[in-house]
Amino acid sequence: MKTVLITGANKSIGFETAKQLLQQGYYVFLGCRDIKKGEQAINQLKSAGLTEVELIEIDVDNIESIKAAGELLGQKTKVLDVLINNAGISGSMQNALETDISVFKQVFETNFFGVITVTQTFINLLRQSPEPRIVNVTSGLGSLALHNDPTWKYYSVKPAGYVSSKAALNAYTIVLANNLQGTPFKVNAVDPGYTATDFNHHSGPGTVPDAAARVVKAATLGADGPTGYFFSDDNAPETGISPW
Numbered sequence: 001m002k003t004v005l006i007t008g009a010n011k012s013i014g015f016e017t018a019k020q021l022l023q024q025g026y027y028v029f030l031g032c033r034d035i036k037k038g039e040q041a042i043n044q045l046k047s048a049g050l051t052e053v054e055l056i057e058i059d060v061d062n063i064e065s066i067k068a069a070g071e072l073l074g075q076k077t078k079v080l081d082v083l084i085n086n087a088g089i090s091g092s093m094q095n096a097l098e099t100d101i102s103v104f105k106q107v108f109e110t111n112f113f114g115v116i117t118v119t120q121t122f123i124n125l126l127r128q129s130p131e132p133r134i135v136n137v138t139s140g141l142g143s144l145a146l147h148n149d150p151t152w153k154y155y156s157v158k159p160a161g162y163v164s165s166k167a168a169l170n171a172y173t174i175v176l177a178n179n180l181q182g183t184p185f186k187v188n189a190v191d192p193g194y195t196a197t198d199f200n201h202h203s204g205p206g207t208v209p210d211a212a213a214r215v216v217k218a219a220t221l222g223a224d225g226p227t228g229y230f231f232s233d234d235n236a237p238e239t240g241i242s243p244w
């Protein structure tokens with residue numbers, strides 16, 4: 001049975017990703033920063049008959065929490081097949097000039113530095129898998145190429161902290177995929193699409209199951225699947241591959 005760790009999995013896209021992977025027979029470590037919320041999520045899955053799941057407390061803003069989660073997971077399994085860096089925050093709609101630096105730092109802490117620390121912490125367990133997969137959940141708003149295209153449907157949407165943090169995450173994904181070339185790893189960034197969740201006060205047109213299915217697709221790539229790509233069905237409906 002393949003194992004997967006998903007951060008920020010107590011609700012929304014992370015939770016639904018867990019559900020879909022459980023339905024595909026994966027053993028899920030449900031990463032949550034709040035144990036109470038995590039237990040509620042686990043109960044919901046178990047009462048739907050999805051039992052191969054357990055809670056891992058992990059706050060991606062907190063190095064000690066990530067290290068503790070790494071040690072705990074190392075005691076529970078010798079192999080991690082899939083890491084999904086899903087936890088993310090929006091900050092708020094921010095202007096490049098007036099936004100306080102503390103907002104940038106907070107958004108980067110979760111969306112960028114958290115992903116790096118989590119990836120570095122779990123890489124040795126991932127290396128034990130014959131087909132390791134890393135999925136970084138990014139956003140279409142992380143595409144620098146599209147932000148420079150006035151015809152892009154989201155051209156006017158430019159929250160400075162969020163855009164910068166996801167563009168940085170994309171850059172890290174490219175470098176990570178390159179560093180792991182020649183190994184069985186597949187490392188990709190996935191835009192789940194503009195989706196109705198708490199993240200955007202349920203304003204998005206997309207559904208959570210569709211968003212999670214995009215993440216699941218990258219998490220379950222076969223040996224001949226691509227690595228070092230930015231997948232976005234929203235921004236590239238024909239190819240599914242977004243420009244960086």
Ligand code: NAP
Pocket residue numbers: 007008009010011012013014032033034037058059060061085086087088089110137138139140191192193194195196197198199200204
């Ligand atoms: P959401 O409804 O706000 O859920 C975010 C999840 O991340 C929650 O479980 C939250 O936990 C968790 N989280 C936040 N900060 C964390 C931290 N420091 N440590 C651990 N967990 C943390 O968001 P979503 O819509 O599902 O978004 C999931 C991912 O998709 C994010 O990376 C987001 O940037 C990306 N995305 C979303 C959209 C969209 O339209 N929804 C579009 C493009 C990309 P709590 O419940 O404890 O707060």
